[in-house]
Amino acid sequence: MEEMYLKRILVTILFVFCVTLIFSGCSSNLNDENNNIKIGTIVTSIGSVEGDENNFNRQALKYTLYLINNGEDDIFVISIEPILGKDFSEIVETKNNKLVVNKNISGKQSMEIKGVIVFDATNLSKQEIIDLIFIEEFKITEERVIT
Numbered sequence: 001m002e003e004m005y006l007k008r009i010l011v012t013i014l015f016v017f018c019v020t021l022i023f024s025g026c027s028s029n030l031n032d033e034n035n036n037i038k039i040g041t042i043v044t045s046i047g048s049v050e051g052d053e054n055n056f057n058r059q060a061l062k063y064t065l066y067l068i069n070n071g072e073d074d075i076f077v078i079s080i081e082p083i084l085g086k087d088f089s090e091i092v093e094t095k096n097n098k099l100v101v102n103k104n105i106s107g108k109q110s111m112e113i114k115g116v117i118v119f120d121a122t123n124l125s126k127q128e129i130i131d132l133i134f135i136e137e138f139k140i141t142e143e144r145v146i147t
Helices: 002-024 126-131
Strands: 026-032 037-048 058-069 075-084 099-105 110-120 135-143
Touching: 037 135, 058 075, 058 099, 058 135, 075 110, 099 110
Parallel strands: none
Antiparallel strands: 026 037, 037 058, 058 110, 075 099, 075 135
C-alpha cells in the first residue's frame, strides 16, 4: 500500500516537472550568418523512457529543433549531433547521439528534427536533474553546391 502511494507521488512529481519543462522549454537562436542556416526554436522535455515507464532511474531527454534555411539555395542536411554538457554526458546511456537526417531544406524553408537521449537518473534528485546542462550546442553536417 505504501509502495503504491510512493509511486503515485513520484509519478506526480515527474509529471509536474515534465509539464514545467514543456511550457518553459529552451529557446535558442544560433546563427551561421555565412551559411544562411539557423537553428530556430529548441524545445526540450524530460520523461519516462518509452516502453520502460515504470523505471524511474532511466529518463529520456526529448528535444525538437527547427532548422531554418534563410538562403536561396537548397541545403542537404546529412546529420545533426547534440554536443552534451559535461556532467550530462557522463550519465547518458548512448554515447553516439548523432541523428542521420539525409534530407534537403529548400531555400527559405525549415525542417523539424526530433531526438531522444536516454540517461541514468539513479541517485539524482529532481533539482540535480534540473540543474544539468543537457545540450550546449549542435554540430550540423551539411552538403550544398555553390555556383
